[in-house]
Amino acid sequence: MGQVGAWWVRAGRGFVRACVVAAVALLVPCVWAAAVALGIRWGAGNPWSWVAPVVLVCGGTLGLSRPVCRTVRRLVERWTGTAVPDGYRQAPPVAQLSTGYWWNGFGYERTRRDALMDQRLRVRWKDPANWRDLRFTAVLPFTAGAVACLPPSGVVVAALGSFGLPVRVLGLLVAVACAPYAWRCLEPVAVRFLRPSAAMALADRVAELTAQRADATVAQAAEIRRIERDLHDGAQARLVSLGLSLATAEKLMATDPERARALMREARDGATASLTELRELVRGINPPVLGDRGLADAVRALALDSPLETTVEADLPAGLDPPIESALYFAVAELLANAAKHARATRARITLGQDPTGLVVRVEDDGRGGAVPRADGGLAGLRRRLAAFDGTLEITSPEGGPTSMRVRVPCASS
Amino acid sequence: MRIVVAEDLYLLRDGMVRLIEAYGHQVVATAATGPETLTALLEWRPDVAVVDVRMPPTQKDEGLRAALAARREVPGLPVFVLSQYVEQLYARELLADGSGGVGYFLKDSVFDADQFIDALERVAAGGTAMDPAVIAKLLSSGTSHRRLEALTEREHSVLGLMAEGLSNQAIGQRLFLSESAISKYTTSLFGKLGLTDDDSGNRRVLAVLAYLNSP
16 A cells, blocks of 8 residues: 555656646747747738847747756756756956956956856856757757656646547546656756756866866965075075185184184084075975986885884886976875874875876875875875876775875876 | 095095194095096995995995995904994995994084094904994884883993993093992993893904894
8 A cells, every 4th residue: 555655646746847847848849839839920921020039049049948957957866866067168357457347257247246247148158068968958848858758748638628538537547557757867867958068068177177177377486486485594694604614713713713713613503504494495396316216115215204103005106207206205204194193093095106197195194094185185286186187086094094195196107 | 544535525535634644644545436446445445434424326324335345355454434424224234234333423523523532443453443423223123222221321322321331430531430330330231221231342343233132
């Protein structure tokens, strides 16, 4: 009894859904039909009577295609849980320039409102998704729409008095039998025809690369500024003071040899300190051992210096691109430092290897876990830097540990 | 002593030669590239060779490789490696054959000329001399750190100086302690680490370094 009841519930729900799908799918065909009816009513022979219907058809189709697609997407997600990405072009932010004008990515406008309106129209007009939406609006009535029409039309046939009893019973049977299934056609159709096209995927990729390039340029400029500041405040200043000490010592040599000697010792200490600073700076830019020995040995050197008991297993191809080596080296350095600092681990294992998709670096520790990338944190920064190489960072760090971090970079050398 | 100096930067090479000659030692040959270094080492068989790590033609670790190759040909050939940076990895490679006659220092070490020449002489005599920076890294790395937890602070610093290659007498001078006090510390720390202190010379240094370097 319960099963039959459940079936009726499903049939009822399916019937409502089929009606909704049919209504959405037939919206645009209805506009066309209305336009044709209007044209015929005004006089099929007179070309002037078709002007308004053509305008109605064009405007209606263009204007309704996006709302229809949005509705279908929302229905599919709500009923089946399948998310179909829309891939609509996003408007870039509008900025006011020092001249007082507003720049919206296409042109200058006097007010913010004008800039936003102009931008919305242009983004909407030039969006490659428009073509896909139009195609979908054309495909929908003939596929999911036609199938979804079955239950409602069966009921209509049963309700109308103009047919004989057998036909009306048959209509009711068809309606009831296919009610739970008729709307399901919507999902495959939406997945097939409503996802972003290749051109849109390409456009997205271009936008992504543009953003990455901007990121990389900003990061590079910041890095150069940091190096300049370090040199200016560190080594340069120390060398000036060293020269001063030596000049004073030279002057005092004859009159006060004891003070001259002290000054020279001071100068020597200054030279040692500036060398130490320069060494740290160089290590931060490009660790010498990486240039000398390549990634595997550089990571071994890193493991030896780490306060954790660290083992390294390496199976890497020869001749990796230096930028990728450097990115992976600094990634391992950061992950290892995190393991020591935040995870309170005592042991770590680093595995460097490759699989068919590219290079894979794993850093595992026995710490307390719970690592979550925060918006401005080190892990998020690491992800951003890896993104420049299409690299990814997977984090597996349950509360209580252990933590396993996996860095993947598509291989450029192969 | 007969010394070979291998360094690619002219100013540094010249300065080094002058410093060494100022202490009454003789520089028999100089080299400016990796292959030249290997040839000079094998041809002159010096009492000790001062070798830079990074050298032409590749500007990678040519000097270190030449030194290691020469030591494979002539086991125990004393080399004193100078570098702008120190790596435990390179220290391990130099010590790997266990025959001594190895020095590994930052270039800054020449600022203290007395200690530099002293270390150079120690290496020439078949001893071992390590930069304090190398030893500090060695003592603080994962495995060592755990093993050395039992040591007192004073024993820890004695162990460090011992690993640098200093004799009990020299350690005593650095720490302002008597030689007998130092030997008391060494006996106790060797006991804690489970090593036997049957020698106070180079074998002891090598044993300590091997202990610290073992995985």
